[in-house]
Amino acid sequence: MISVADLLLKNRIPGNCFATGTYVRGDIEMGLLENQQGDRLLALPETLIQAIYAGLDKETGQAARLVLMNCGRWWGKNFYTRFCEQLTLYYDQAPADMPMVEFMQAIEQCWIAHGWGKIEMDQTYQNRGFLVINIRNSIFARHAPKTNQPACYLEAGILAAFFSQLTGRELDCLQTTCESMGADCNRFIIGLPKRLQPAEVMIGKMEHEAILQRLCQ
Amino acid sequence: MNPKVASILENADLRHLKPEELAAMSQYVNSMPARLEAYRSLREHELEIMQWVAEQLQAEMPVEPVENLERSIKNALLMLRCCAMAMLLNDESFVHTRLVTWLAPRVTAYNSQNIDSTLYGLMNHRLNQVLGSDRMAVLTPLLTYAQTALPTAQPTAAVEGEVAIGW
Numbered sequence: 001m002i003s004v005a006d007l008l009l010k011n012r013i014p015g016n017c018f019a020t021g022t023y024v025r026g027d028i029e030m031g032l033l034e035n036q037q038g039d040r041l042l043a044l045p046e047t048l049i050q051a052i053y054a055g056l057d058k059e060t061g062q063a064a065r066l067v068l069m070n071c072g073r074w075w076g077k078n079f080y081t082r083f084c085e086q087l088t089l090y091y092d093q094a095p096a097d098m099p100m101v102e103f104m105q106a107i108e109q110c111w112i113a114h115g116w117g118k119i120e121m122d123q124t125y126q127n128r129g130f131l132v133i134n135i136r137n138s139i140f141a142r143h144a145p146k147t148n149q150p151a152c153y154l155e156a157g158i159l160a161a162f163f164s165q166l167t168g169r170e171l172d173c174l175q176t177t178c179e180s181m182g183a184d185c186n187r188f189i190i191g192l193p194k195r196l197q198p199a200e201v202m203i204g205k206m207e208h209e210a211i212l213q214r215l216c217q
Numbered sequence: 218m219n220p221k222v223a224s225i226l227e228n229a230d231l232r233h234l235k236p237e238e239l240a241a242m243s244q245y246v247n248s249m250p251a252r253l254e255a256y257r258s259l260r261e262h263e264l265e266i267m268q269w270v271a272e273q274l275q276a277e278m279p280v281e282p283v284e285n286l287e288r289s290i291k292n293a294l295l296m297l298r299c300c301a302m303a304m305l306l307n308d309e310s311f312v313h314t315r316l317v318t319w320l321a322p323r324v325t326a327y328n329s330q331n332i333d334s335t336l337y338g339l340m341n342h343r344l345n346q347v348l349g350s351d352r353m354a355v356l357t358p359l360l361t362y363a364q365t366a367l368p369t370a371q372p373t374a375a376v377e378g379e380v381a382i383g384w
Contacts, residue, residue: 001272003268003271007290013294015316109319
């Protein structure tokens, strides 16, 4: 027989860990932002994001994309740790024990709560070893320099590190479409570096689906 | 705080409230005792109501895996608590932002509409029996809103919730 009392977790029913309106808390007097667990949050003004792009381009030129990718990897690694801590604390369950659908929903809600846009996971190619991530309304794409190449290297680094931590395998991430180039969303392919490598030369020359088809051949 | 009341208080800077603003405030305050009473009663009887619902649900859907029934019961408890809070706040948008936007994709992903439909029927019935029509008058609009805003029973592709983290 189902016992309703046993379904409660410390007399509560966990809902959305990253509920908009309750996740971010601010103290105007102290000028601090923190989440509901008390972890400090950092607000990134648009001007700063623009300045990071401009400064890196001036200082490092072509290497800017590598710098952003590595910064993203560092960010993603720490973000994964914090994300898992928050989920464990809130749901009283290790993320590895969570059903995939709920873990993915938590990532989606987390992305929204942090103002990074709307993230969706497409698992169509998962059995072929690739995970596709779509991000819409990305602040990093909006202020990226307009070139003929996708520009969200920071997010690519975050995603590569996040899913590397999640899976315990060293993964890479390639962006195939970018809002800064007029695409409807930013599409990323995550997979093993060796399997993704052939796609690097296809970026900007082939459509997202065509790249995936080629990778899966 | 109810967003309408909060907005009135924020905008009434150094002026008297307009008649329509005062009417909105009166409506909010006058209905508060009834809402508090319904909340107290629900808080007191929640476990008993939901335990009855769980037993009836299990009897009506004996072949359904317990895991699926428990997931739907947990979601219904969340709905009940969220609607109770929205009832206190007298704010339907609370149900939308805190429950529907989060729960709707989950209902679709688990394809739990059939269980949920039976569960809602049992829950509404039992709530009416235990809380009575007066208390339910303030809770029902929110429950109805939540139950109709969530995906209803339709054949959709099921995504089973097995642990699938891995590569």
